[in-house]
Amino acid sequence: MTFQSLGPQLDSLLTMPGVTDILVNGYQQVWVQRSSRSLESVVSPFQSEGQLAALAQQIIGLGGRHVDQANPFADVVIDGIRVHAAIGSVGNPKTHLSIRIHRERLFGLDQLADFGMFGLRELGLFRQMLAARQNFLIAGPTGSGKTTLLRALLAECVAERVIALEDVAEIGLPTPNFVSLQTRQANIEGKGEVNLDRLVREALRMRPDRLAIGEVRGIELLTLLQAMNTGHSGAGATIHANSLADVPSRLQSIVSAGGLAGGAASTLDREGFAQSVQSAFSWVIQVNSRVVSAIGTFFIDAGGSLQVVRRDF
Template sequence: MPEPFVLAPRHTASGGLPVAAAPTLDPAFGALAEFIGDERVTDLFVNGTDGLFLDRGDGAERMPQWRASEREVRDLAVALVAAGGRHLDDQSPCVDVRLDSGIRVHAVLAPVSTSGTALSIRVPRVHAADLDALAALGSFAPGQRAWLESLVGERANVLITGGTGTGKTTLLTALLSAVPVGERIVTIEDVAELRPRHPHHVSLEARQPNLEGAGRITLAMLVRESLRMRPDRLIVGECRGEEVRELLTALNTGHDGGAGTLHASGLADVPARMEALGALAGMDATALARQVVSAFTVVLHLGREPDGTRRIRQAGRFLLVADRLGIEEVRPW
C-alpha cells in the first residue's frame, strides 16, 4: 500500500478566510491514493474486478495497470464508507458518504451491482472554489460574471440545474463564497459537499438509519430544523424528494437569497422534474407551480463541453402556463 497522499496545506487569503482546507488523505484509500494525487482527476470508478477508470476531464479512461479481486474491492469500499462514519454491508448495500477531505464516495455491493462491488469517487478540486477561479476556467463570460455577482448582492433565490458532473455544486459553492461576510449561511445536503469560503457557514447533513433501523434524519427534517437557526441564506444542496415542499415554503416566507440544485437534462425539462418532486411531497401541479414561480428568481442550467469545461448554457425564469409550471429562457447578461 503506498504512503497516504497529502493535499496542499491550508492557505489564507488577504481577507483572512481559508482558501483551501486540505486534510491528509485517509489511509483507507490504499492503492487509490496515487491516482487521487493527480490534480487532473475529478472522478474515479472501480467496477468490481473489471478495472479502474479515471476521468481527467476527457471522459473515463481505463487504467490497465490496476488489478484487484472482488474481495479486495469490497474491503476497500467498506473501509472508505467506514472512514466517513457510515456502514456498508449486506443490509445496507448502497451508501453515499463524504470524507473529511471533502471527497465523496458512493459504493454498491454485489449482488446489487451484478459485476461486483462498484465504487464511484468524486474528488473536489480546490482551484475552482470561487467566481474568480471559475472565470479563469472559462465557466462563464465576463458579462455573466457581473450578473452572477448581482444575483448574490440582490439576494435572488437561485435554482442551479444540470446533469451529473456539470458543476452544479462547484458553481453554488462559488456563489456562496461571494455572500457578504456578515450573513449566516446554512446548507442542507444528503452528503455534505458545499464548502464555501465564508466565515459563517453551518453545514447540516442527512443521516442514514443505524443497524436497528432507527435514527434516520431526512433532508425534509433538516430543512424544518434550519428555519429555527435564523439563516440569512438557506441552501439545499440537491432537491430530490419531499424536502422540496419545505424549501419552497421557506423561500416564500421571507428567506431570500436561498438556493438549491436539481438534476435535469435541459432547461425545458426542469418544470417536469419539479412536478415529479412535488408529487413525492404530496403537492398537486397547480399548488407546486404557484409556489415555484413565487420562490425562485432564476434558473441556471449548466452543461459539460466535450473538452471537459463546465459552462452556464442557459438561464431561465419560471412562469405559470394555464396553472401549470412552465419556463422561459432569458439572457440577462
Template sequence: MKASGFGKRKQGLKRQTGGFGGGFGRGNAVPALDPATSPLASAANEQADSPAPELVDRLAELGEEALKSHFTADELRMATKGEVIRKIETLIDEMLVNEGESLNPQEKKDLATYLLNEAEDAIGPIGDSADSAPAKKDQNKQTLFEARDRIQVLLMEHIDPTAASELPRAELADQVGEVVGELLVQEKINLNLTEQRDLVSLLLDDMLGLGPLEPLLADDAISDIMVNGPKQVYVEKKGKLILTDVHFRDNQHLMNVAQRIVTAVGRRVDESSPICDARLADGSRVNVIAPPLAIDGASISIRKFTQDKITLDKMLEFGSITPPLAKLLKIAGACRLNILISGGTGSGKTTMLNALSRMIDKGERVVTIEDAAELQLQQPHVVRLETRPANLEGQGEIDMRDLVKNALRMRPDRIILGEIRGGEAIDMLQAMNTGHDGSMGTVHANRPREALTRLENMVNMAGLHLPAKAIREQISSSLDLIVQVQRMRDGGRRTTHVTEVVGMEGDVITTQDLFKYEFTGEDESGRLVGSFNSTGVRPHFLTKAEYFGLERALMEAMNG
C-alpha cells in the same frame, strides 16, 4: 515520429536505391549503352526523379498541420482505415498541387502511411478500435502488482498491525522496507531500488490508506474515480473517461477498502445495507454499491474534492462563461435571488453552487443541507448539516426533509440544499417564500423547463396531494432564477441557459431566457466553439437590483 525523422528515413532509402546506378553512370570505362534500354540509365533516371528530402520533410510537416482540420476524433472513430487513407491521399495531392511538385508512387504511399499513423497518435483511434482497444498495460507496474500480491501476505506475519498503525508513515516505511527487502530475497523476486520503494508505497497504501486508489486520489488532474469491480478502474481527466491500470487483488480486497471509507464517517456497507453515501477525510464525495446489487463486484464512485476553489472568475478562464454572464450571476447572488442550478450528472452543478455562494455576504448565517457534505462555502458563519441513514434495526434515519424543517428553527439567512431529490422540495420552496431570500439548490435536469417539471414532481413526492396549479404557483412565487449547466462532448462544462422565472399565465409557469449558449462548431483541437448571447430582455428582477443599487451594472451585463 517527427517530420525530420521521416525525411531522414526517406533520404536513406534514396541513397540505397540510387547509389548503385549513380556510381556506374559517372564511370567512363564502361561502354555506352542505348539510353532507352539501359537498366543503369533507368536507375539514374529514377534517382533523378526522386524528390529532394527537403520536399518530403516539408510535405510531412504540412500534412501534420492539416490533419486536425481534416479529421475529428469522432470522424476517425466512425471511419475505416481505407476511407481515412483515401482522404489522406487526396490531401497529399492537394499539397503537391499547391507546392507545384510531384512524388513517385512509393514515396506517396509512404507519406500516406506516415500521416495515417500521425492521425491516430494525435487525434484518436480509427474505427471500432476506438471503443474496443484495451488500455496498454505497463509491464513494470504489472510486475510490481504481482510482487505486492505475493509479499503482502508474508509481510502481515512479520509485523504487528496495531503497533504499525500508531507509527508515523516515514518511520513505518523504513521498518517495512527492511522486511520487504528480506522477503524479496527469500521469494527470489528481483526488483531494483526504485521498484522496491514503489512496492513499499503500495503496501503502506494498503495498510494505512485506500490501497490502489491512493495514487489516483493524489493526482490533481483527476476529478472522478469510478471503480467497477476489482479489475476495472476508470478516471475522469479534463472531462474524458480513461481506463487505468489500477486494480484490486479480488472482491474481498475491494470490499475492505469500501468498508474502510464508510466506517470513517460512521456508516456501513454490506449485504444487508449495500448502498451507501459517504465522504473522505478531504471532503471528496463517495458512493458505494456492493454485491448482491453490484453483480461484478463492489462499485465505488468518488467525486474528488478540489483544493483549488473554483470561482466565477476562474470559470471565465476555462471558457465556461463570458464576462457579461459572470457579472449577471454575481449580481443575482448579491441581490439574494432564489436560485436553482440544473444540470446532468457531472455537469458542474456543485461547482457552480460553490461559485455563486461566494457572493453571499460574510455577515449572513448560512445553513447547508446535504446527503454527504461536499459544499465548500467560504463564509465564516456556516452550519453544515448531513443526513443519516437508518441503523441495523431500521431506525434513526434523518432525511433531507427533517433537516430542512429543523434548519428553519436555526434562524438562517439562507438555506442551501446540495441536491433536491424528493419531498424536501416543498419545504425548500416554503423556506424561499418565507423570508429566506437568497436560498439555493441543485436538481438533475437537462433544460430549465424540465427543472420546473422535476420540481413539481418532487413536491408531489411529499404526499401532500396538492393541486397542480397550487404547486406551480408556489414554485413561481418562490423561485427567481434557473442556471442550466452542461458537460459537453469535448469534456468542457458550460452554462447553457440563465432563465428567469417570471410568474404564471393560467396554469403555466412563465419564464424568460436572459442568456443562452449558441453552439457554432469546433476548433482544430476538437474543442467546441460557441457564443454566450444575451437575449436583451429586461430582467424581471431589475426592481430588486435597484434596491441593492445594482440596476446599472445589471443592464450593462444584459447589453454585453
C-alpha cells in the same frame, strides 16, 4: 493537493496526474478520467473481490456511515473526495466504487469567469442577484458543475450565516458563519434516519441568513418553497435537469412522487404548485459541461402549467 490515505490501492490511483474520477467495477475493472478526456482503462490494483469490498466498507466507515447487505449503498466525502460505494449483494455480486475528486473546491465567481464557465454579463447578474437576496435554482445533469457554481455563489456571502443541507457535505465554505448539516442513514436497526426535509425544518430554527440545498429531489422541496414564500430570501439549490425546459417537469415529478402523496402535497394542485415555484425562485441557471448555458425565469402559461422562459440580458 494532499489527501487522507484511502488505502495503498486507491492512493496509487488518486495520485495519477490530472485524475478527476475513478470508477471501479469489481476488482478486475478500473477506469479513470483525467480532466476533460474520455474514460481510460487502467490496470487494477486490487487482488480480489473480498479485498475491494473490505476497502469499500473501510472508506465508508471513515466517513461515518456504513454499508452491508441490508444497506448496500452509501456516499461519503473525505478530504474533497466523494466516494459512492455499492457493495456486492443480491442485485450485483461485484463491489462498485465511484470516486470524484473535487480539486476546485475554493474557486470563486471571478475564477469561474476566468475559466470560461460564464461571461462578464452573467457575473454581474449573479452579484446583483446575491445583493438583492433573490432565490435561485441551479439545474444541470450529473457532473455538470452545479455544486461548483452553488459553492462559488455562496462564497460571496462572507458576512452572512449560510446553512447548507446536503446528503454528502461537498459545499464546505471556508467562512466562519458557514454551517453544514448532513443527512444520516438509518442504523442497522432501521432507526435514526435524518432526511433533507428534517434538515430544512431544523435549519429554519437556526437563524439562517441564507439556506442552500445541495440537491432537491424529495419532499424537502415543499418545505423549502414554504420557507422561501414566507420570508426566507437569498436561498439557493440545485436540481438534476438536462435543460431549462426540463426543469418544470422535474419539479412536478418530485411533487408527484409516491412519497409526496399525502400531507401538504395533497392540498397543492398543479396551478397552486406552479404559483408557489414562480413566487419562490427569481432565477433558474442551467449548467451543462461546466458552462452556464442558459438563464431563465419561471412563468405560468395559459393552461396553468409551470414553464421557464430564457432571458437574454
